[in-house]
Amino acid sequence: MNTAVQTHYIELGSSLHSFVQGAESFISKIRSTVSIWAARSNDRQQLSQMNSRMLADIGLNYGDVARESSKFFWQR
Secondary structure, eight states, X not given: OOHHHHHHHHHHHHXXXXXXXXXXXXXXXXXXXXXXXXXXXXXXXXXXXXXXXXXXXXXXXXXXXXXXXXXXXXXX
16 A cells, blocks of 8 residues: 555544544533433422422522423523
């Protein structure tokens, strides 16, 4: 195999490696984001099921719960 062909394979391999790393990073970010969204949704659902005593224990009231529960899962 001549040097030009070897160099081409090395460049192709490096480009492919960079692409795979980028794809893995992208997928990891998506997984993390979906996990955060699921946790928010779950937390808001649990919060909406608390009674007034439980809410008072954590320093919240029904108005706080209504505001938080009305948010979309992607909102902080």
